[in-house]
Amino acid sequence: MKRVVITGMGAVSPLGGSVQELASALDAGRHAIRMMPEWTAYKGLRSLLAAPAEMRNERAIPRQSRRSMGRMSIFAAQAAMEALLDAKCVPGNLGDGHVGCVAGSTTASAITLNNVFEQILPEHDFANVQAMEFFQCLSHTVAMNVAQYLGLRGILLSTNAACASSLQAIGTAFELIRSGRQDAVFCGGAEELHPTVTGSFDMLMAASTQYNDRPNEASRPFDAARDGLVCGEGAGILFLEERERALKRGATVYAEVLGFHTCSGGAHISESNRDGIAQCMTAALAEAQCTPADIGYVSAHATATLQGDGEEAAAIRSVLGGAVPVSSLKGNLGHTLGASGAIELIAVIGGLRRGRLYPTRNLETVAEECRGLRHVTAIEETDAKCFLKNSFAFGGINASLICKI
Amino acid sequence: MTREEIVAITNEVFEESFEIEPERLVPEASIFQELGLDSLDTVDLVVAIQKRFGVRVRDDERIRSIRTLNDVYTFIETIQNERDA
Numbered sequence: 001m002k003r004v005v006i007t008g009m010g011a012v013s014p015l016g017g018s019v020q021e022l023a024s025a026l027d028a029g030r031h032a033i034r035m036m037p038e039w040t041a042y043k044g045l046r047s048l049l050a051a052p053a054e055m056r057n058e059r060a061i062p063r064q065s066r067r068s069m070g071r072m073s074i075f076a077a078q079a080a081m082e083a084l085l086d087a088k089c090v091p092g093n094l095g096d097g098h099v100g101c102v103a104g105s106t107t108a109s110a111i112t113l114n115n116v117f118e119q120i121l122p123e124h125d126f127a128n129v130q131a132m133e134f135f136q137c138l139s140h141t142v143a144m145n146v147a148q149y150l151g152l153r154g155i156l157l158s159t160n161a162a163c164a165s166s167l168q169a170i171g172t173a174f175e176l177i178r179s180g181r182q183d184a185v186f187c188g189g190a191e192e193l194h195p196t197v198t199g200s201f202d203m204l205m206a207a208s209t210q211y212n213d214r215p216n217e218a219s220r221p222f223d224a225a226r227d228g229l230v231c232g233e234g235a236g237i238l239f240l241e242e243r244e245r246a247l248k249r250g251a252t253v254y255a256e257v258l259g260f261h262t263c264s265g266g267a268h269i270s271e272s273n274r275d276g277i278a279q280c281m282t283a284a285l286a287e288a289q290c291t292p293a294d295i296g297y298v299s300a301h302a303t304a305t306l307q308g309d310g311e312e313a314a315a316i317r318s319v320l321g322g323a324v325p326v327s328s329l330k331g332n333l334g335h336t337l338g339a340s341g342a343i344e345l346i347a348v349i350g351g352l353r354r355g356r357l358y359p360t361r362n363l364e365t366v367a368e369e370c371r372g373l374r375h376v377t378a379i380e381e382t383d384a385k386c387f388l389k390n391s392f393a394f395g396g397i398n399a400s401l402i403c404k405i
Numbered sequence: 406m407t408r409e410e411i412v413a414i415t416n417e418v419f420e421e422s423f424e425i426e427p428e429r430l431v432p433e434a435s436i437f438q439e440l441g442l443d444s445l446d447t448v449d450l451v452v453a454i455q456k457r458f459g460v461r462v463r464d465d466e467r468i469r470s471i472r473t474l475n476d477v478y479t480f481i482e483t484i485q486n487e488r489d490a
Contacts, residue, residue: 063424064441067449127463128455131448 008087008239051232051334070109100154104165167341171260232334236342259288296384331361
């Protein structure tokens with residue numbers, strides 16, 4: 001088996017249009033959660049909070065590439081280009097078939113999907129649907145747009161697994177390189193805000209509704225006063241590479257991917273369960289040939305839902321015990337859904353390389369069901385090297401990745 | 406609508422939808438070779454024309470013979486004349 005390292009990272013997040021901006025914002029403890037007054041136009045939408053990302057300089061992407069991109073694909077293309085340049089690869093020089101792309105999102109471009117249906121449905125008329133809107137409505141729109149933009153000719157896969165999309169993408173990329181099928185892979189995920197996205201979670205009683213007038217206090221993973229998630233948007237793309245290839249070309253190695261596992265919870269279509277999560281984390285440890293004692297930090301999925309945080313906390317306690325530092329970045333970033341695994345992984349790697357752990361923002365009183373963990377509540381200095389990142393999704397999907405900086 | 410108005414609106418479509426600089430929008434310019442549109446852009450050009458001029462032309466076979474910007478102006482002018490007749 002080949003070894004796999006991360007040599008490039010790119011992020012467009014609610015906390016800025018680059019990895020550096022994300023790091024600076026987290027260092028300063030900033031958050032990006034806002035009240036969305038225009039969303040009051042939607043009847044029955046109780047959650048009016050979001051963590052928007054800023055669209056910047058999209059015209060730097062040539063029109064021929066950009067025309068098929070919805071908002072999420074533009075974020076992804078920008079993050080991918082940042083990762084490419086960060087890895088010191090040459091744009092346009094990756095088309096030898098040995099470099100692939102694996103990326104995902106919860107749905108296709110939510111904005112375009114809504115625009116298209118708003119055009120078609122009133123009169124049941126297709127006359128004014130644009131060709132380019134079709135490409136923004138495909139489920140694999142993020143992966144295909146990134147791959148074509150970068151001129152890749154390797155394996156192209158789309159891991160659309162809602163909130164586990166990007167961690168599944170990274171895990172899949174890891175497998176492709178480890179097995180020798182690809183030399184390198186751009187991988188991650190993207191997401192875009194729309195009232196229908198938040199509305200889906202709101203309908204399922206999973207979105208925050210009590211903090212519309214206090215966005216600063218919304219998104220409270222593991223906290224006793226948490227009341228649900230706040231949707232965010234953006235993209236995170238990493239460049240994974242076979243280790244010998246990376247060393248040979250003198251690339252900066254940010255981290256090594258040691259193990260990955262993803263599995264079905266097998267119990268419920270929406271509620272995560274501790275046994276399924278524990279099974280996933282345990283299998284990832286085995287894949288990584290790590291013991292629980294090797295793990296120096298857990299970057300939790302913890303989205304601030306009542307049910308999910310408690311189940312994850314129980315799973316972490318049972319697999320890793322109560323001494324390992326744990327935090328979730330969703331108090332800062334909101335839940336960037338399909339992008340969250342990649343964006344948070346990038347943030348954690350950046351923090352650990354500078355010897356710091358980021359806290360769970362808004363965690364003031366640990367909920368009873370989330371106790372027994374070593375919660376990080378302020379920025380801490382650390383010498384942790386090996387860490388585990390969790391992502392879970394509706395549909396009973398669990399994913400755990402283990403890396404070492 | 407006068408031909409000048411048709412030209413102005415059509416050029417706006419090319420500037421906004423296809424990001425082509427106004428100085429390149431000369432009547433004899435080939436929309437494919439010189440202005441860089443492809444078959445997918447043609448679909449979106451038709452949609453833009455429909456929206457801007459209030460016509461339905463998606464199934465009009467004459468679209469296939471459009472080569473230059475001037476052909477676009479003339480096509481729209483013809484459609485308008487047919488509608489008004």
